[in-house]
Amino acid sequence: MFKKILIANRGEIALRIIRTCKEMGISTVAVYSTADAESLHVRFADEAVCIGPPPSNLSYLKISNIIAAAEITNADAIHPGYGFLSENAKFSKICEEHDIKFIGASAEMIAKMGDKATAKATMKAAGVPCVPGSEGILDDYEDCLKTAKEIGFPVMLKATAGGGGKGMRAVWKEEELQNAWDSARQEAGAAFGNDGMYMEKLIEEPRHIEIQIVGDSSGKACHLSERDCSVQRRHQKLTEETPSPFMTDSLRKKMGEAAVKAAEYIKYEGAGTIEFLVDKHRNFYFMEMNTRIQVEHPITEQVIDYDLIREQILVASGVPISGKNYFPQLHSIECRINAEDPYNGFRPSPGKITNLHAPGGHGVRIDTHVYSGYVIPPNYDSMIAKLITTAQTREEAISKMKRALDEFVIEGIKTTIPFHRQLMDHPDYIEGNYTTKFMEDFKMKPMVAEE
Incomplete structure (x- = not known):
């Protein structure tokens, strides 16, 4: 097992990885740009190294600085999180050359599946349905x-x-x-x-449904069922849920088998997702593969009681997977809370959080790196929190989400909390009747003036 892991990322995912490392008794190294000096991932890691100024290309994308940080802290592995260098074949290769374990796909695998045209040809050869x-x-x-x-x-x-x-x-x-x-x-x-x-x-009236998979170094893979990511704006996911309200037992079985077949065909090692488009007749087609952990991984963790980051670390250290496929026992919904103004075209809203009150209670999970007094820099993705609710049924998960959103207070900046609150009341969303085109017709209702 690794003694020390450097987290080559920032924000909530860096903090999420640090928490699991601590539970596993593994020391952690945070890297940060000067804009993130006050971020919680820097505060909670065992060590922290500044790797450059705010622009990503001079810090979080600067491979030489990250490798240098790993070497001076004697880290024996690097976890890239999502985004940034998580699907960068060159970075994976350089880690290998420096005898540092990259907790993710090999350079060869990233190159094969990262290029979408090559990935599609590979999946055709594997017998997976393609568009x-x-x-x-x-x-x-x-x-x-x-x-x-x-x-x-x-x-x-x-x-x-x-x-x-x-x-x-x-x-x-x-x-x-x-x-x-x-x-x-x-x-x-x-x-x-x-x-x-x-x-x-072009698949008309499509759903975007992904299957979470994990593969080990022996070429064995399993799936952890599906996530429905169809509520999107400009191809960016806004909310996700599992199980999908569109799914049937038969379709889940077929898509799960196709995803495992895809992973085993390429001898995939690590956690990843096989992304599918599903048409209104429930025909499904391979779209792409993500060779990394996903933003929305918590909802899968909640419905099967499974730590995906822990599994990534175990697989990277050579521990074989059980090979068991998992199916959701509960229902979980994630709302991505972004520092954006939903009343003004989702315009970014960086700045200082003057007051923050997070919701709690049974079945409520928040993954975030922000706090009252934290200044959101304008240099990075606008997501500042993920609010996840889990319950026995979809109806209960929606009710719980409404209550949690009503409790969630973030002042000083604009956020997408009002959007998600209106989404939870939308008749089509409540019915599970949505596709990737849902947001094209969605209109925010005017703000209610405070008395």
Whole structure:
């Protein structure tokens, strides 16, 4: 087992990893930018090393600084969390070269599954259902047009190095294709330094349902059932739940088996997710694989009583998995609390939190790194907390979430708490009747003036 783990991340996920390490008797090293000197992950780690100024490319993405921090503190493993360098093949390789265990996928695995066009080809070979589309990266616009005509409109153009909705364009008819091709490539090139594009058939009325998997060094894998991540805005998830209200026992069995087949085909080691699009007829198609822990992992932990970070660490240290598949025994919902103003187009709202009161009670979990007096820097993702409620039924989990959101007070900045409170009252959400298009028609009700 590892003696000391460096956490190459910040915020709530860094704090989440530190907590499990402490429970396992493993020493921790936090790294931080100057903007995060007062963050809780810095305060609760056994050691902390400043790795640079606020911009990510000069701190949390600066591989040389992170490796140096690991070496001067004698860390024998690095946990990358999510985002930043968690799916960076070069970083995984450099860790290996410095005899530091990367708690995540190997460089080869990240390269194979991180490129979406290659991942799709791999999954086809594994016998996992895939969305009809181009065979790999499109050569040029002529190839793009030819492929669109072959699979039929509507189509979805996607950046092969994409993420966060960048370089994605839905195209409904041929006249829109050239403009979409040009703008998507330009956006992808600027965001990722790679303007490679591929194409898929656009699945109408889709659900975004992912299967959590864990694989060990022997090539054995298991699944921990599904999470429904369909409530999204600009391809960014807002809330997630498990089990999915759209799921049937038969579909869960099929998707779970497909995910395990995918993981074992590539001999995947670590925790990851196989992401699927599911159409209104409950046909499912492989979309991508995330070779890391997910933001929404707590809801899976809550419904099967399982510490996913602990499992990541055990697998990385060579401990084999049980091979048992898990199915949800309870219902859990996560709301991502962002420092954004939902009344003004979800505009970012960094600044000082002047007052904070967190909800509590049975079945309420909060993962956060913020506190009263904490200053949210403008340099990073706007998520500041995850509120998770768990109950025997979906109805009870929604009622508990409403109560918890009503208790949650964050003053000094704007947050998405009012949005989530309105979402929990929305008839379609209550009925479980939502797709990835849900937010296109969602309108915030006006604020009620305080008396």
